Amino acid sequence: MQDMGMTDKQFNGFVRFVLDDILEVIAGMQEGKEKEKLEKVAENLQKTLED
Numbered sequence: 001m002q003d004m005g006m007t008d009k010q011f012n013g014f015v016r017f018v019l020d021d022i023l024e025v026i027a028g029m030q031e032g033k034e035k036e037k038l039e040k041v042a043e044n045l046q047k048t049l050e051d
Contacts, residue, residue, distance in 0.1 A: 012049055019045040 006014070022042045029035040 015045050015048055019049070 019042055022038055022045070026035060026038050026042060029038070
């Protein structure tokens with residue numbers, strides 16, 4: 001069976017989709033540890049897109 005991978009373009013589209021949802025959740029959150037953690041995840045995803 002062949003391994004089906006993702007192209008860079010598909011991967012970046014997936015990351016954008018996830019990042020957009022995370023940013024939407026962050027916008028509705030109160031300040032706290034959980035929000036800080038999600039902001040760090042969002043920051044790392046954004047860096048992935050920029051690389």
